[in-house]
Amino acid sequence: EVQLVESGGGLVQPGGSLRLSCAASGFTFSSEAMSWVRQGPGKGLEWVSGISGDGSTTYYTDSVKGRFTISRDNSKNSLYLQMNSLRAEDTAIYYCAYGLYHLDYWGQGTLVTVSS
Amino acid sequence: QSVLTQPPSVSAAPGQRVTISCSGSSSNIGNNYVSWYQQLPGTAPKLLIFDNHERPSGIPDRFSGSKSGTSATLAITGLQTGDEAAYYCGTWDSSLSAGVFGGGTKLTIL
Numbered sequence: 001e002v003q004l005v006e007s008g009g010g011l012v013q014p015g016g017s018l019r020l021s022c023a024a025s026g027f028t029f030s031s032e033a034m035s036w037v038r039q040g041p042g043k044g045l046e047w048v049s050g051i052s053g054d055g056s057t058t059y060y061t062d063s064v065k066g067r068f069t070i071s072r073d074n075s076k077n078s079l080y081l082q083m084n085s086l087r088a089e090d091t092a093i094y095y096c097a098y099g100l101y102h103l104d105y106w107g108q109g110t111l112v113t114v115s116s
Numbered sequence: 117q118s119v120l121t122q123p124p125s126v127s128a129a130p131g132q133r134v135t136i137s138c139s140g141s142s143s144n145i146g147n148n149y150v151s152w153y154q155q156l157p158g159t160a161p162k163l164l165i166f167d168n169h170e171r172p173s174g175i176p177d178r179f180s181g182s183k184s185g186t187s188a189t190l191a192i193t194g195l196q197t198g199d200e201a202a203y204y205c206g207t208w209d210s211s212l213s214a215g216v217f218g219g220g221t222k223l224t225i226l
Binding site: 035037044045046047050059060061062095100101102103104105106107108109 | 118148149151153155160161162163166167172202204206207208212213214215216217218219220
């Protein structure tokens with residue numbers, strides 16, 4: 001059974017940093033691209049970032065380029081999202097998802113709140 | 117403003133059929149596969165359709181997808197009260213080198 005469990009969310013001040021983690025199990029993690037998707041309060045889904053199975057290729061939506069960094073540790077079956085220079089508009093539930101072109105499985109999400 | 121355009125809401129009675137449209141451009145829907153996701157209230161999204169019309173294991177055949185040019189459609193037949201949810205289309209945008217979603221459609225069962 002595929003399981004994706006996010007952690008690391010919380011309250012952070014504008015301009016601050018946060019690192020999200022996603023622990024994956026139930027599939028061959030190193031073989032699969034992974035993505036982060038977020039959902040602001042009362043809003044729709046927004047694709048944030050993606051990474052290839054070997055970590056060599058990364059992708060970002062324009063609004064987070066230069067501020068967020070996606071990475072993975074295949075020895076730990078873990079996906080990460082380093083978020084710097086956080087803004088109020090980054091407030092959202094952040095989901096870890098299996099896949100890139102279509103998202104087969106999703107975690108339960110972790111809430112990030114950017115506020116002073 | 118989402119890259120893909122969906123109607124904000126649709127409604128229909130139990131047992132009826134409903135369709136949800138998703139409009140894009142040649143850089144996204146026109147040249148890439150479309151997927152559809154269902155998000156029940158308070159839960160994470162779930163994959164319903166991938167590669168335009170394929171259903172993952174466990175998804176009933178009441179849900180179907182199609183694509184024509186730069187538009188895609190999700191059809192749901194035999195509507196049930198449990199289908200009341202938000203539905204999102206998604207695809208890859210080759211110009212942006214990024215994933216994109218529609219704004220979501222709220223399905224209400226009358």
